[in-house]
Amino acid sequence: MPKSRSSLLTRRGLIAAGGALSLVAALSACGGTDKAKDGAGEADKTAAASGPWTFKDDLGKDVSTKAAPKNVVAFTGTAAALYDYGVSVKGVFGPTKTADGKPDVQAGSMDISKVEILGNVYDEFNVEKYAALQPDLLVTNSWDGSYWYVPEASKDKILKLAPAAAIKVGGDVSMDKALARTADLAKSLGADMNAKKAVDAKARFEAASAKVREATKANPGIKVLVGSGAADLFYVSTAKTSADLKYFESLGVEFVAPEKLDEGGFFESLSWENAGKYKADVILLDNRTGTLQPKDLAAKPTWAEMPAVKAGQITPRVTEPIFSYEKCAQLLEDLAKSIQGAKKVS
Template sequence: MPNARAPHLTRRGLLAASGALGLGVALTACGGEKKGDQASDAKAGPWEFKDDRGQVAKAKSTPENIVAFTGTAAALHDFGVEVKGVFGPTYVEDKAKGTKTPDVQAGDLDITKVEVLGNVWGEFNVEQYAALAPDLLITDMWEKDALWYVPDQSKAKILKLAPSVALWAADNSIPKVLQRHVELAESLGADVKAKKVTDAKAAFEKAAARLRAAAKAKPQIKVLIGSASADLFYASTPGRPTDTLYFKELGVNFVTPAKLDAGGWFEGLSWENVDKYQADVIMMDNRASAIQPDALKSKPTWAELPAVKAGQVIPRVTEPIYSYEKCTPILDDLAKAIENAKKVA
């Protein structure tokens, strides 16, 4: 994962520096029986799922009160599984207008119909979570056993309330990660053989073939993965994130930074040195936490980059929603960019 969300202290520290809120929540009464039809629960039988930590989550019946990281919830939604609550970037608030619009990581979720337990790094309302009587917590995992957007300071309290599932969001390419989401969705009752899903998978495979063909036709086109903050440009490695790892497998010619951070994710460059790595196409982090290209026009070193001057800068879906439906446009967009790219660096 590139940039301001570096794993370990780097990833978390940068997030905190960008304005993540502290939790500061004390867990109060969390007891009481969960609501539901005991007869139907018994009929459903026991449920279990082995996650990517190697841990087995178990329940007496298929979980219904599900709380998930926003991007994971969006993926489950595409497979036909709905959640009761979410945490992580869910909405972008315009305080002047008093409006909230869905964050890119919310996908097609109706954000007015889910409980938002936290919208920024470090924010997770434990009392609100307990009140949902959760059956299952689901999130991503960028580093072994590190639960994405589950705050360390309240993690123990959170994990006592329900079983948890963590799925890799790094170090495996998109098809493998997609398959794990399919398996989880199926265990939760999704019909993964429905026409909607099989058609989406076929479209994904077609888009992958298109990207492979584009990369093969233009092997000279170099692609740089970037993310911007006020002080630094993060040039990211293609070797760990699921998306770029897959693009690399399909033949895309990536620039690999020479001096990666301790977690092996990115090299931070001052804006004076942003031209250290030349590329024909630049993929820029599309998350709300990153400064977007339109806001970088005032930086002269950015404006002078060959890819910028040529108009060959495209958004990068840095944290993909792992459904076939949402991953297909990612492949198509990069294929189109390479197909249309001119050699400028």
């Protein structure tokens, strides 16, 4: 995929299209206002070992620093995953705080009062505040070979200030690989992967994967549509380009396959008049801030007429998962329940 702003927006279109723009615009005032606090406590276990630090990231780059990074800045979702492993960061960029001041879903379990918010919406990144943090390392995810949520316009300035590492979560990467690589990154930054919490979380993930396999076998033929609602458009996602959906499919989940993908290859956008084009038994609905939720969609006739909606078989989808075993185990457990209890209605 080209790295232009327009092509990046094909991915971000799931929340930036139509009326969602007004919602995310309201959030922009929330970013970059918190003052970073010292991250002392159990979560602040960034590696303190002496000597050089190296990590080969998923863009094929050998990332290195003269000493173990202490001032780490990360995309919010990546920071939330590191937090689950006991690694804290100094600053974040990406959806962190909602308009009412509460943590965004992508912040996970992080205490957002203890991080500097450099940008709260897409294409927002305060380079001056980033420089003031004296960053040792920037980490983020990558969907298409680019640094997720690092603005194209200021990318060169940002990347000159500190080394950057990216973990792939799209394209040919499945959730299990994204999880393993995020765990590798956390370990390199000082996380104890033999700690009981980490061991238990991985075991829970594996058990949850088995539950999804069992559910698809016990209730065969259930068709799942992955959707996202905006004011003027309904997006139907393909399972072929996102790490979570690829993994769910490998466990036996049967997804609706959109026929005509938009530029970027992530989804097909449908006008609300045509939103009922595909029939499904279960809808996984994008739960990100800025997307329309069931209460917002109730007034749209084509939504109300969808078989899965009539049956009440709607499950939130964490469209940009927090790639820790703890958080992804919960996703799988919820998915297993949805499929196990679904009735064939399409």
